[in-house]
Amino acid sequence: MNKTIYDVAREAGVSMATVSRVLNGTAVVKDETKAKVQAAIEKLAYRPNAVARGLASKRTKTIGVILPDVSDLFHAEVLRGIEDIATMYQYHIILTNSDAREEREIDLIGTMWEKQVDGLIFISEQITKEIVKTFEQAQLPVVLCATEDPEGRIPSVSIDNESAAFDAAQFFLSKGISSIAFIGGPTSHRVTMERRSGYERALSAAGQPLQDTLILHAPDMKYEGGLDTVDRFLQAGHRAEAVVAASDELALSYLNAIRDRGGNAPDDVLLIGFDNTRLSKMVRPDLTTVAQPTYDLGAVSMRLLTKLLNDEPIDDYTVRLPHSIIERASTDRG
CATH class of the missing domain: 1.10.260.40 (lambda repressor-like DNA-binding domains)
Structure with missing residues (x-):
């Protein structure tokens, strides 16, 4: 017994x-x-017995983490940051994949509430009114990671995606390049649209006209969907001197679509990815990318959640971490 x-x-x-x-x-x-x-x-x-201890203390020392896809390199790195800080503060993690589907996300928030987690870290492509309503009903402390509530009601940790994409486009504009394409996920994807907005602002500030044919939207931020999207773009006879991609995987889809046609980077196109995942250093040419502090996004999110749980003083409920551009061979023509 x-x-x-x-x-x-x-x-x-x-x-x-x-x-x-x-x-x-x-x-x-x-x-x-x-x-x-x-x-x-x-x-x-x-x-x-964790449940018995939770009933006595009203704490279970568990944190729920809901993310779109744990197999994704970006999310895996964020998760490592969450887990390290959770371990430091003696919390256990319950991890679930939402597949970026709102219905499933709402379901999982309810499941986390039933499991009596102390708090929740939530990563999603879109914070909808229904999601916010579900948070309010669950009455759980929540921190959004790598995304933000459009109305600023929920504590969050992210980068300034608009400014980061502005800097990426400005990187090419400063080299005298005018034909710059953008490729992101669907228009319903908040992060994609923030990055597209930064790209468009940079071109407008430089007096460059926006060309609809140079703005591409894949079904998601993944390689496969990006490859199909770029293939259709190139088959239609469109070309760009440079590309700002909203993820490293989308940048690689553009690279390989060009390679399939006998071209290469940086000779035929200059490429900037986004996120600085391990992929960016594993391909050839290695990929210039907008680096967000992926591990820190998770670590700071978890630390912010511990402050909420322990009623510690909080200076800012909306945390913006710094970004940078890491230059590699995909933008270097010598």
Whole structure:
């Protein structure tokens, strides 16, 4: 049979309250008494019941993380940052994939509430009114990671996507390049539209006319959908001197579509990706990219959530982390 806190207390010759204090670290316990309790725990192979502890303390020490796709390199790196800080503060993670579908996201928020998580880190392509309403109904502390609530009601950690894409387009404009394409995900994707907005602002500021044929929208931010989109663009006879891609995978889809036609970067097109994932350094030519501090997005989100949970002072509920452009071979013509 599973051992209980009563068994540990009896074995150690102390009260159940003392065992609880040792387990939770909620009060000072004499070293000698603590050693007795720990010895009893080891002897009995006792494992605390998280649910029971949660009922007593109204905390389960678990955090829910809902993200679109854990297999995606960007999200995997963000998750590492979340998990490291969660471990530091002795929280466990319950991880779920939403496939970026609103109906599933709403379902998963309810599931997390049923599992009595202490708080939630939420990563999504779009924060809709229904999502916000579900957060309010669940009454869980929530931090948005790598995205923002359009109305600023929910704490968030992200970069300034509009400014980052502006800088990417400006990088090409400063070299005297005028034919610059943009490729992103669908128009319903908030991050895509923020990055498109920055691209358009840079061209307008430089007095360059916007060309609809140079703005591409793939079904998502992934390689496969991007490849189909670029293939159709090139088959129609369109060309660009340079490309600002809203993700590294979309940049690689453009690169390979050009290669399939006997071209290459940087000779036939200059490419800037987005996110600085591991892929950007694994391809040849290696990819110039807008780097957002991926690990830090997760780590800072988790730290912000711990502050919410522990009623710590918070200077800013909307955190913007810095971005930079890392120049590599895909934009270097020597």
